[in-house]
Amino acid sequence: METLSNLLHGFAVALIPTNLLSCLVGVAMGTIIGALPGIGPSAGVAILLPLTFGANPTTAMIMLAGIYYGAMYGGTITSVLINTPGESSSVMTTLDGYQMARQGRAGVALGIAALGSFFAGSMGVALLMFFSPLLADFALTFGPPEYFALMVLGFTALAGLSGTSPLKGLISVLLGLLIATVGLDVMTGTSRLTFGRLELLSGIDFLPVAMGLFGLAEVLVGVEKPGGFSIDKADLSLSKVFPRLADWRQSRWPILRGSLLGFIIGVLPGAGATIASFISYALEKRLAKEPERFGRGAIEGVAGPESANNAASAGAMVPLLTLGVPGSATTAIMMGALMMYGLRPGPLLFTQNPDFVWGLIASMYIGNILLVLMNILMIPSFVQILRIPSALLLPLIVVFCVVGVYGLQNSLFDVWLMIFFGLLGYAMKKLDFPTAPLVLALVLGEMLETAFRQSLTMSLGSPAVFLEQPISATLLTLSLLVFLYPLLASLWKGLARGTR
């Protein structure tokens, strides 16, 4: 009951015209930022941070949070329309979303993603409101061994993505892991595989790699034929761009599962949203009656991961607001911003600054409503992008990739990296090597390695550390089961047939 009265008070704060306006501006800017290939939520929040100086902390934070989850919505647009993920958590969306767009179902994919994101975002905020303290304690139980086990579970989920040849999938994963080791080693600070380049000291960022492997490589595939992409343009008429009841029926369970999964994983400080999105994808593929539809435009493959990554962005606010520790790269920047405004995020934030916390939470409800309206109403105009003649659209994609990647760190080196990975991605695509495992391994590789070495450091070298903790032991057992599932299933079938 107290929560509800607090929330009412929060709405009173969030509905003050300046705060309402800053929420609107925030989500609108976030959508644009997210829709630009290259600049994802964390770079977007960092770049727009100076805009909020001078505002009071609540107003400023409402805007920053709006940019954050607005960018999570917006990231879907480029993934679906031009196969270019703007952040690591929408990599999974490209797999089926882009295929749907090529079948003339871009509007349906975007619509389902927006609805799923809305559901996930609102549910995430509700969970955040009622269970924050509890969840914060849960997040703290995760130490290095637990993170290692979670990463292992994530990587076994990757196995389902490797397409036709498991060998090629594994090679792709290894490449990603190897690229993840480039740069200063977290544990010792020694530089690895940098070959004397200063730019490589901070490692190879996900964005240039993803934009190259997905965006640029797809452009190169597109220019092969004089006509460009083969997109079914007949179905772009207004009546057909929105999702129908049948689509919704197909997606509602993936959305619910994705939201829950996303929120729980998002609460854990670290690579929450990304892991959440691809565990959700793997889960939906496992549960589907015809898993072979995945990768060819299955709507569940968009609904699940998109809900998961939005719920995770709400989840990532839990450690920030309740513990004063950042849950993701973006919330780390927001925490810095809070300190600049003179608010000190910590365990006492809820009691010392109720206006701020509840105002922010209430504004997230409002922001989610604004976003779902905005995104659904804009679908017809977004879809028009596909009508641009490909001789213009393809170079335009390259241009936006280049400028976006440059804007990340103001560095041309990143642009060169992107072009290199574009060529690599083109070769991989032509030779039937899956690229998604490379990107995901790159995102999660550092955490996997660091957690592994940290755990062994903590136990002074004893590998038993992974099995002594209940959470990590459970997660590792689960990964083993997931890994062996196809084998067990066929064994079971064989037995069943044998006894008959």
Place this chain on the structure above:
Amino acid sequence: MWRKVAAVSIVLVLVLGVGILSGCQRAAETKKTAYPEKPIELVVPFSPGGGSDVMARTIAKIMEQEKILPQPLLVVNKPGGGGAIGWTYAAEKKGDPYVIATVSSSFWTTPLTEKTPVNYKSFTPIAGIGLDDFLLLVKADSAITDVKQMVASAKAKPKSLKMGGTSTSDDRVVTSLLEKKAGIQFNYVPFKGGGDVMTALLGGHVDLAWANPGEALAQIEAKKIRPIASASRARLSKFPGVPTLKEAGFEVVFQQRRGIVAPLGIPEEAVKVLEAAFRKLSETTAWKKDYLEKNLITPEFMGSKDFGQALEERNETYKTVYKDLGVIK
């Protein structure tokens, strides 16, 4: 189609040629008038939101509000390479007094471990503007009560206490200094950043950790963690109940030094103007209230010459510790 390609290439080659020619002719003529006659870039070699960024933006704000300099300071973030990208950018602007940069610990550590060509010698020191202290922290319900007891238990069983930190940065140095003075050995567990260390400490995954007072205050006030000592010269005004390591019998004094540098070879006059500006800044109440007090930074102003000496001394400290640790040869 090849004809089209040829046409486009010819245009590009022509443009390229014109570009090279006019690039050569570009003259770098600047008139001599009172410095500064245009805005000054304040380079932060890290992303927005970090400690250096907070400092830089506060400086820029107060300089403008109090009209200390006739021209504004523009904060420019150049993250990457453990600060190396930003500092290299600034150092390469030799003789240009319109670029200055913030100094924090990686200013010394990255050149030492990475042998990057740009180090403290590549800059003109301008001013030292504050010291960030280090608190030794335990979880609130930890069995550790004070430093003496902690050292005793560490001596009884070497490497039994887990110390969280961030690999080669300041907390590694102060850990190593304490280990040496107390004759003990911690099990040092490195994390990616200060936030991760704090999370690990709160979750009980490590026993001890260092943090700046500003980082730890919220957690201390919430009684989630407890400071058992500070590595400062005297007790910190905000934590009068927390003894220094010196009081506990271990001669360890270590602070993170924050300051400002400019490229080499800038006019003597510009150094004076900047030094005076930062001296004035450090005396304003806005600076004391909005930066020092809020972030619990110990005030200590140093002019160009003193700061230059401090830069060198600091480099020696890092060098010795890193040699002991085997990080460098």
Place this chain on the structure above:
Amino acid sequence: MARANLYFRLFLLLLAAVSFTAARMLVYWKEGVPGPGFFPLWLSLLLALLTAVSLLTGKFPRGVPFLKPPAVRRVAVTSGLTLLATLLIPWLGMLPVIGLYLAGMSFILGGVRRRTALLTALLVPIGIYYLFEVWLGVPLPVGFLGF
């Protein structure tokens, strides 16, 4: 196709060999705990091993060309122009390069009315200028033209 498959795997082997040599110089094991060299070393070894396996067991269709000649030309020209444009950015500045690239590419790919192409080449850099320089405050590289 057979040659492309072979070359790509040889490239992977080369990559693995380079990383392996670099990883050899890093500390592999220290005080009972894997050091910085542990992961890169094993990863490059495994990469080499798996690539070798796929090289030996893979059935690469012979005779099927990687791409038909006109497509090869289009892909090569697009990649070449993109590389060239990126090389030009520091000299010419980001915005002029974008304009030229858009005009050049749509000209080469064909099928767009000349007026539409030129208008795009003019308006997109202006749009990008407002979006990035003015609104987001990202300073784009400036060439000798001064913009």
